[in-house]
Amino acid sequence: MTAGVPTLLLLLAGAGIPRGLPHEREAVVGLAAESGRPTSPTAPAPRYEPQDAVESVLSPGERFRIHFTRRGTHAVPAADADGNGVPDFVELVGRTYERVATFYAGLGFRLPPDDSTPAGDDGGDGRFDVYLVDFAKIGDGSFRQERCLEGAMRCTGFMLQENDFAGYGYPSDAEAIEILASHEFFHAVQAAYRPDLGGVASEGTAVWATERFEPALDDLEGFTRGYMLSPDTTLVLDTAGPGASFNYGAGLFFQFLGERYGDAALVALLEESVRQPEGRWPVLLDTCLRRDFASSFDVAFAQFATWNVGTGPRATPGFGYARGEGYAPVTTTAAQLPTTQDRVRVAAAASRLFEVPGGASFVGASYEPEPGTDPAALHLVLAAVTDDAVLRVVTADGPDALRARVAADDATRVVVEVVDGRMEGLGRYGRLCIAATGQAASCAPLEAADAGTDAGMPDAGADAGSPDAGRPVEPIEDPRTSLDEGGCQSTGGPLSGALVALLLGGGPRARRRSRAR
Numbered sequence: 001m002t003a004g005v006p007t008l009l010l011l012l013a014g015a016g017i018p019r020g021l022p023h024e025r026e027a028v029v030g031l032a033a034e035s036g037r038p039t040s041p042t043a044p045a046p047r048y049e050p051q052d053a054v055e056s057v058l059s060p061g062e063r064f065r066i067h068f069t070r071r072g073t074h075a076v077p078a079a080d081a082d083g084n085g086v087p088d089f090v091e092l093v094g095r096t097y098e099r100v101a102t103f104y105a106g107l108g109f110r111l112p113p114d115d116s117t118p119a120g121d122d123g124g125d126g127r128f129d130v131y132l133v134d135f136a137k138i139g140d141g142s143f144r145q146e147r148c149l150e151g152a153m154r155c156t157g158f159m160l161q162e163n164d165f166a167g168y169g170y171p172s173d174a175e176a177i178e179i180l181a182s183h184e185f186f187h188a189v190q191a192a193y194r195p196d197l198g199g200v201a202s203e204g205t206a207v208w209a210t211e212r213f214e215p216a217l218d219d220l221e222g223f224t225r226g227y228m229l230s231p232d233t234t235l236v237l238d239t240a241g242p243g244a245s246f247n248y249g250a251g252l253f254f255q256f257l258g259e260r261y262g263d264a265a266l267v268a269l270l271e272e273s274v275r276q277p278e279g280r281w282p283v284l285l286d287t288c289l290r291r292d293f294a295s296s297f298d299v300a301f302a303q304f305a306t307w308n309v310g311t312g313p314r315a316t317p318g319f320g321y322a323r324g325e326g327y328a329p330v331t332t333t334a335a336q337l338p339t340t341q342d343r344v345r346v347a348a349a350a351s352r353l354f355e356v357p358g359g360a361s362f363v364g365a366s367y368e369p370e371p372g373t374d375p376a377a378l379h380l381v382l383a384a385v386t387d388d389a390v391l392r393v394v395t396a397d398g399p400d401a402l403r404a405r406v407a408a409d410d411a412t413r414v415v416v417e418v419v420d421g422r423m424e425g426l427g428r429y430g431r432l433c434i435a436a437t438g439q440a441a442s443c444a445p446l447e448a449a450d451a452g453t454d455a456g457m458p459d460a461g462a463d464a465g466s467p468d469a470g471r472p473v474e475p476i477e478d479p480r481t482s483l484d485e486g487g488c489q490s491t492g493g494p495l496s497g498a499l500v501a502l503l504l505g506g507g508p509r510a511r512r513r514s515r516a517r
Contacts, residue, residue, distance in 0.1 A: 036146060037121050037158060038131045039067070046133040046160065048074055056124060057086050059094030063101055063111075065123055066094050068132040068163070076132050076163050077173075089173060090132070093161065096177045097130060100185050103213050108267045110192045113149060115156040128188065129158040137167060141180040143187035145195055153274060155191040159184055179219050182210040194273040199238035199247040201281040205266060207251025208258060215323060220255060223248040225328040228311060235301070235349040236282045236423055252327065256304045257285075259322060261293050268292065282349065282423040297349075298421030302379045302397070305351040305419040309383045310390040319390065332415060337363070338435035338444070343370075345429050346378075348422040358384060358411030360436035364445030365416045367402040369430040375399045378428070379419040384411035405445035408436070 038047035039054055048054055052069040059066060068076045068090050077089045105111055116126030123129035135141075141161045148155040161180050162168065170176035186209035190202060211220040226249025233239070235253060239246045257265045268288035269281065276284055286297035307320040312329025321327065332355040339356065344367070346352050356363065365382055369375050375398035384391040384406045391411055396404040408414050416434050420427075433443035 036144065037123065037129075038133050038160060040121065046074070046135055048133065057090055057094065058127070059098045061098040061102070063127060064094060064097045064130055065125065065127045066090050066097075066130045066132065067123065074132070074134045074163050089164065092173060093130060093132065093177055093181070096174075096181045097128075097185065100178075100181045100213060104186065104189055104209070107212070107263045109189050109270065112188045112192045113154055113156055115146065115158070123158060131158065131160050132163040133160055134164075135160075135162045140165070140168060140176070141184045143184045143191070145191050148195070153194055153277065155195045157188060157191060159188070175217065178214055179210055179217055182213040182217075183207065183219065186210075190270065193270040194277065197273060197281045199240075199244065200235060200250045201269070203244075203247040204250035204252075204254045205269070207248055208254035208266065211251070211255060212258060212263070218326070220251050221323075221326040221328075224252050224311070225249065227252050228308070228328040228330045231305070231308065231330055231351045231353065232347065233350060234347040236280070252308075253301075253304055255321065256307060257300065260300065260303065261289070261295070265289070265293070280423070286423060297423050298377045301349055301421040302381075302395075302419050305379070305417060306381050306383075306393060306395065308351075309353075309381065309385070309393065309415050309417065313388050314385055314390055316390045335434065338433070338439045338441040340434075340441065341432045343429045344418060344432040345427045346418050346420045347427045348420050348425045351417050351419040354416045354432070354434065356414050356416065356434055356436075358408040358413050360408050360438070362405045362437045362445035363408045363414040363416075363434065364403070364405035364436075364443050365432065365434045366404075366443040367418050367430045367432050369398075369402075369428055373428050373430070375402065377421040378402060378430075379417075379421060380404055381415075381417040381419060382406040383415040383417070384408045385415055386410075386412045402430075403443065 036043055040047065041050060048069060049072055052072050052074060054067055054069050056065050056067045058064070068074075068087070070076065070078065070087070076087050079088045080086065081088055101111055112128055114126035115123070115128065139162075141159065143157055143159055145155050145157040161184070162176070165173055165176045168176065170179075183206045186206040187202065189209075190197065190205065207220050207223050210217055223245070226245035226247075228249065230246060233246055235250060254266065265285070265288065269285050272284040272288055273279065273281070276287070279287075282297050285300075289295040289297060289300055307324075308330045310316050310320050311324055311327045314329065315321075315325040315327075330353060332353040335354045335356050337356050337360075339354075344352055363382065363384075365380060367378070367380050369378065378398035380396040380402040381393060382395070382404050383393045392406060394404045394406045396402050402418075406414060414434075416432070418430070418432065433441055435441035435444040437445055
């Protein structure tokens with residue numbers, strides 16, 4: 001068979017038995033014996049009907065076999081502009097999956113293993129199978145894991161994808177297929193390493209993968225709201241039920257990793273899952289960040305939380321996410337000055353954000369963990385902001401005293417964020433105090449005359465000279481190592497100045513979309 005020329009094979013219900021020569025126009029009616037695939041009468045819905053004539057066609061690069069029917073509930077659009085006998089929609093699916101697979105392989109990811117088997121249904125051969133079926137608007141695509149090689153590792157499966165996207169609201173079939181192919185096929189890539197990383201890592205990295213494949217798609221932008229509505233929810237435990245949108249929104253964390261450390265960090269996470277088959281994903285990530293990037297999960301999460309201060313209208317060019325203007329704004333709790341809260345709880349891998357008025361020479365804050373609490377991996381972030389920008393950021397990091405101040409005379413608001421960068425553990429409680437210059441409070445900042453110069457951005461200067469000043473956030477060095485053998489390196493290019501600073505922005509172009517899994 002020649003690559004680039006679709007080869008039509010009419011299969012007896014996907015049982016792998018050719019029933020005609022390439023491009024023959026007869027179809028064979030009937031379904032295979034019991035199987036988990038949609039060509040079986042016992043498969044979970046969506047599945048083909050007994051009277052459906054199921055055909056298949058190879059993708060241009062012959063990595064994929066696309067299964068479809070021309071009539072009935074699951075029929076694909078009939079248009080065939082080039083007159084070659086294969087519906088244009090089917091050919092578009094094949095071309096898109098080829099592009100996606102080529103792109104992921106180019107980043108250094110493994111592709112799914114051959115699914116051929118002497119027993120059972122493999123769709124006709126060892127190629128990855130994509131079945132076009134009607135989801136009836138309860139979803140739009142699903143990767144279904146089928147069996148695993150090498151014990152519990154190196155798993156294979158197949159794809160179910162909506163047959164026509166009629167009534168789904170996508171701008172075009174091309175965009176719908178790009179989103180589904182890039183997201184769902186990345187689940188197949190994950191299964192080629194280890195299939196049990198959990199919902200946050202599974203859905204979060206798949207959302208990242210779609211954004212990495214085609215940044216113009218708005219999948220990540222729409223999903224960021226799922227995380228930004230509840231940044232106080234721990235990132236290292238999966239949510240279920242209505243809260244599952246948080247798992248998709250966690251794609252923002254993996255987007256941060258990709259921009260901050262490069263594609264290498266995402267490849268490393270999956271490779272490390274093979275080396276540590278029982279390891280939780282935060283531990284796997286921490287291993288690679290320490291080994292190859294002179295960083296850690298704690299450091300990365302604290303920087304991620306700092307970037308999130310500038311999302312939505314506060315996206316600041318030159319700092320943080322490259323496309324932060326498209327991300328949802330992070331949720332904050334409004335407070336007055338001065339304010340003291342005796343028991344502020346922050347969960348592991350989570351943050352609590354408060355917002356107070358600006359305009360004072362300085363705003364200071366302190367967070368005092370309850371007696372007996374280990375202050376390691378706690379961080380205090382103060383950001384002077386306007387409605388549409390982040391002006392400057394100062395941080396204080398545990399186990400040192402969590403006390404900092406930020407110049408705020410030109411700020412309309414000050415965001416105060418308490419961050420816990422641990423990978424596990426129960427929530428920690430502490431006393432939060434926020435006050436402005438001249439206010440009587442234990443956390444009141446030093447007077448401007450004693451404060452030295454302002455800690456602004458990008459010229460983050462000498463405000464840190466005073467005992468309670470905290471550490472000004474400055475542009476950071478690119479920690480990625482060059483490509484060599486082994487380790488977590490990959491092919492990501494150098495970060496621009498916009499991607500190596502510690503701020504971000506965003507505002508969602510949300511589109512409601514559901515998936516069946």
